[in-house]
Amino acid sequence: MSDVPLIYTSKGNLPEASLRFEPVWEDNPDFTKFVARYWLDDEVVKESAFVLSKRGVDSSAIAQSFI
């Protein structure tokens, strides 16, 4: 008996070989995002996202002049 790798999807556990894997990268000043997308024919059945935040947000504290 040979083990067939299965991946959990919206259609249940499916053989990895039956799916098409689409890696997507998005990079901008706020974040870098890696999306791991699996297609079964023309339907996305699994999609995960891993976001690396590059920076938060800042707020300026303004000191008013007395004059």
Place this chain on the structure above:
Amino acid sequence: MANTFGISGVAKQAAMSAILDAKALKAALYLVSGTTGPTNATYTATGELAATGNYVAGGATVTNANTAGLTTTTAYWSPSASIVYPANMTSSAAFDMVMIYSTTDANRNIGCYNLGSQTITAGLLTLTMPTNDASTGVVRFA
């Protein structure tokens, strides 16, 4: 050497400490179609991702072992670990924002952050934090 003007660094750090140090925080996801943002004083369920597909209303817990830091005159803080949403999550629709808010302080809105439009299908969503310093901290008072 001349005098310099501005709000002191320690005052900014104290203000930041008051809203973040040792607070219980959560991170809620908001739909692309939503209108939530920094003007919201508190967490709102309006425009939040629906509580389906393993997403829990109110979002994920934020690990908060850091305290407000200070470099020169910039106070900063970041969560001390990645924010991880429940396994095998399926989003009800596309989302593009996460709000970090304090459940310790009546759900005070700390900040709203861009994630880019995203859906999750039977998958994972992990938000990894930037370096916790005065240049990239998640919250900075400069």
